[in-house]
Amino acid sequence: MAANTNDFVIVGAQNSEANEHISKPALSFWQDAWRRLKLNKLAVISLWFLVLILGFAILSTIFVPQSKANAFDSNQVGTYKNLPPKSGLPIPGWDGQIKEPGATEKTDVYTTQNVPSKDKFLLGTDTIGRSLGLRIVVGLRISLLVAVAATFIDLIIGVSYGVFSGWKGGWIDTVLQRIIEVVSSIPNLIIVTMLGLLLGNGIFSIILAIAMTGWINMARQVRNMTLSLKERDYVLAAKSLGESSTKVALKHLIPNMAGTIIVQVMMTIPTAIMFEAVLSAINLGVKPPTSSLGSLISDAQNMLQFYPYQILLPSFVLVLISLAFILLGDGLRDAFDPRASED
Amino acid sequence: MSETQARPKKLVELNDLQLSFNPGKSNEVKAIDHVSFDIYEGEVFGLVGESGSGKTTIGRTILKLYEPTGGEIKFNHEDVTNLKGKALSEFRKDAQMIFQDPQASLNGRMKVRDIIAEGLDINHLVKSKKERHDKVQELLKLVGLNEDHVTRYPHEFSGGQRQRIGIARALAVDPKFIIADEPISALDVSIQAQVVNLMKELQHRHSLTYLFIAHDLSMVKYISDRIGVMHWGKLLEIGTADAVYNHPLHPYTKSLLSAIPVPDPEVEMQRQHIEYDASIETDGQAREMIEVNPGHFVLATPQEAKQYANDQK
Ligand SMILES: Nc1ncnc2c1ncn2[C@@H]1O[C@H](COP(=O)(O)OP(=O)(O)OP(=O)(O)O)[C@@H](O)[C@H]1O
Ligand SMILES: [Mg+2]
Numbered sequence: 001m002a003a004n005t006n007d008f009v010i011v012g013a014q015n016s017e018a019n020e021h022i023s024k025p026a027l028s029f030w031q032d033a034w035r036r037l038k039l040n041k042l043a044v045i046s047l048w049f050l051v052l053i054l055g056f057a058i059l060s061t062i063f064v065p066q067s068k069a070n071a072f073d074s075n076q077v078g079t080y081k082n083l084p085p086k087s088g089l090p091i092p093g094w095d096g097q098i099k100e101p102g103a104t105e106k107t108d109v110y111t112t113q114n115v116p117s118k119d120k121f122l123l124g125t126d127t128i129g130r131s132l133g134l135r136i137v138v139g140l141r142i143s144l145l146v147a148v149a150a151t152f153i154d155l156i157i158g159v160s161y162g163v164f165s166g167w168k169g170g171w172i173d174t175v176l177q178r179i180i181e182v183v184s185s186i187p188n189l190i191i192v193t194m195l196g197l198l199l200g201n202g203i204f205s206i207i208l209a210i211a212m213t214g215w216i217n218m219a220r221q222v223r224n225m226t227l228s229l230k231e232r233d234y235v236l237a238a239k240s241l242g243e244s245s246t247k248v249a250l251k252h253l254i255p256n257m258a259g260t261i262i263v264q265v266m267m268t269i270p271t272a273i274m275f276e277a278v279l280s281a282i283n284l285g286v287k288p289p290t291s292s293l294g295s296l297i298s299d300a301q302n303m304l305q306f307y308p309y310q311i312l313l314p315s316f317v318l319v320l321i322s323l324a325f326i327l328l329g330d331g332l333r334d335a336f337d338p339r340a341s342e343d
Numbered sequence: 344m345s346e347t348q349a350r351p352k353k354l355v356e357l358n359d360l361q362l363s364f365n366p367g368k369s370n371e372v373k374a375i376d377h378v379s380f381d382i383y384e385g386e387v388f389g390l391v392g393e394s395g396s397g398k399t400t401i402g403r404t405i406l407k408l409y410e411p412t413g414g415e416i417k418f419n420h421e422d423v424t425n426l427k428g429k430a431l432s433e434f435r436k437d438a439q440m441i442f443q444d445p446q447a448s449l450n451g452r453m454k455v456r457d458i459i460a461e462g463l464d465i466n467h468l469v470k471s472k473k474e475r476h477d478k479v480q481e482l483l484k485l486v487g488l489n490e491d492h493v494t495r496y497p498h499e500f501s502g503g504q505r506q507r508i509g510i511a512r513a514l515a516v517d518p519k520f521i522i523a524d525e526p527i528s529a530l531d532v533s534i535q536a537q538v539v540n541l542m543k544e545l546q547h548r549h550s551l552t553y554l555f556i557a558h559d560l561s562m563v564k565y566i567s568d569r570i571g572v573m574h575w576g577k578l579l580e581i582g583t584a585d586a587v588y589n590h591p592l593h594p595y596t597k598s599l600l601s602a603i604p605v606p607d608p609e610v611e612m613q614r615q616h617i618e619y620d621a622s623i624e625t626d627g628q629a630r631e632m633i634e635v636n637p638g639h640f641v642l643a644t645p646q647e648a649k650q651y652a653n654d655q656k
Contacts, residue, residue, distance in 0.1 A: 240440050
């Protein structure tokens with residue numbers, strides 16, 4: 001069979017010029033980062049999840065005021081206490097039935113406690129008959145508030161302190177680093193206790209305590225990165241073009257440590273949420289009857305064997321949020337690094 | 344000076360420049376040790392020396408990226424040693440740098456367009472987006488890059504292309520003087536010539552003055568009008584490229600020259616490397632730059648200078 005060479009046409013690569021002309025659409029840095037983020041399915045799911053949760057938390061302030069979640073009728077505690085989750089559908093574990101402590105058979109607690117049939121609690125109730133669902137919503141709000149506050153503090157104080165210290169160097173750096181060491185040597189608990197004494201327990205003193213100490217790791221990491229990045233040739237090139245220090249920080253230093261910063265923030269957020277939980281657990285956190293995820297978990301601890309749902313549900317929410325932040329952080333870190341793109 | 348012909352204008356003058364890293368500490372390094380030389384307008388001044396001899400440090404000190412510990416730098420007859428603020432950024436528009444490592448000198452998070460336009464933005468050299476775009480395209484063409492490359496990131500280029508981007512960035516502010524810090528040492532041999540030729544061409548077109556840093560004397564000879572030889576922070580010899588290359592005075596220069604391989608197997612077989620005995624730098628005697636031949640200086644004591652002159656004959 002004689003192949004006719006004329007039948008063959010070289011596709012693409014006719015000449016090297018043509019190759020060089022294959023160009024990419026002109027996207028901005030942010031559009032580019034967004035495009036890369038979208039390649040990471042888990043990160044996108046986490047992002048949507050967090051957006052929804054955040055939107056839900058904000059909207060919920062209208063429908064679920066704190067007073068409603070805190071209120072209970074002391075005369076009817078016997079009727080409403082420790083009701084298991086009930087969806088109204090015959091789903092095992094979500095049908096209002098539970099094995100009472102010591103019993104061998106499941107019982108429908110709603111009937112034994114004579115709960116009016118119009119009342120059902122999707123996520124059950126706590127030991128004094130308050131809806132667990134409502135209390136988790138309020139707790140979620142507080143945890144997210146702590147998370148957002150911690151992020152801002154980390155980004156604003158931590159990053160600028162670190163960049164400034166590393167960029168200036170010399171004795172300024174030395175002094176600033178000594179200050180960090182002093183601050184970080186004071187245990188967090190002491191700061192919170194002192195603030196609690198001064199301002200009273202509550203969300204405000206928790207946020208203030210995080211503000212005073214939460215940025216330290218970020219500042220350290222950012223300073224170390226700054227020390228190494230400021231010797232890079234592209235920073236020197238920018239300087240020799242006459243770029244101001246602020247612009248160098250914004251255009252060259254921070255974008256090149258975006259990965260570190262994001263990872264640090266994504267570690268700070270769960271830590272801050274947990275910090276709040278721990279504080280609430282030892283009664284230094286939010287004041288009862290306000291609920292937070294931490295206080296819900298600690299309140300339900302003694303009942304773990306009898307009413308596991310009371311501790312599992314808030315823990316589940318806590319884990320889910322923390323996980324979403326971590327996965328999103330992972331995706332963001334890659335998205336900000338052009339070299340990591342797969343195309 | 345025994346010059347009949349008027350020399351062109353001095354663009355850069357270094358007078359007794361000194362710089363120590365970590366001064367006063369046990370790890371003090373005298374990276375620049377009483378160095379003086381001038382660079383004339385329109386010439387290429389080659390600076391050679393082994394690794395760690397302080398070439399990069401000199402280049403960066405001229406651009407005021409490092410603070411000298413002593414001495415004086417003049418640019419265009421004006422003292423720039425202590426410039427600050429606005430005056431400093433004016434000076435920096437006139438003097439630019441091309442870096443040793445093209446990979447490290449480009450910010451990987453920025454697109455080529457923004458890298459090249461950085462100097463334009465900083466110094467407000469363009470009024471509109473359109474003008475900025477046009478100027479970037481013009482610069483890309485100037486250094487022989489494709490105009491479609493603007494939306495790419497630096498890691499999507501070859502080493503030679505990256506170095507061209509670095510050159511375009513430096514040219515954006517229309518400088519008079521460019522310090523090229525081993526601009527080709529990180530490149531493949533096949534591209535080295537391309538980049539050097541590009542730099543030569545740009546020099547003619549834009550009447551630039553170069554300080555060309557390298558540790559390879561043969562490449563420096565090819566591009567430079569005059570050459571300075573450095574060792575351990577000191578300038579040992581200055582002269583025209585021809586004088587330094589063909590009639591070296593200082594033993595260190597001779598040693599450097601003897602290390603260059605010759606592309607002729609028979610000559611190469613005969614080539615003997617001359618060991619350099621550095622003790623003549625460390626014996627503590629006072630040495631200064633002595634003009635042995637017109638325009639050809641060597642760092643020596645008067646006796647040594649005579650000796651060097653005699654050796655030549
Ligand atoms: N930032 C710094 N801190 C301390 N010492 C430094 C610093 N930069 C350079 N040095 C020292 O100064 C000396 C001169 O270094 P320089 O980089 O100028 O050498 P070079 O001639 O450019 O070498 P190469 O050919 O390898 O680029 C070296 O001994 C080096 O160790
Ligand atoms: Mg160097």
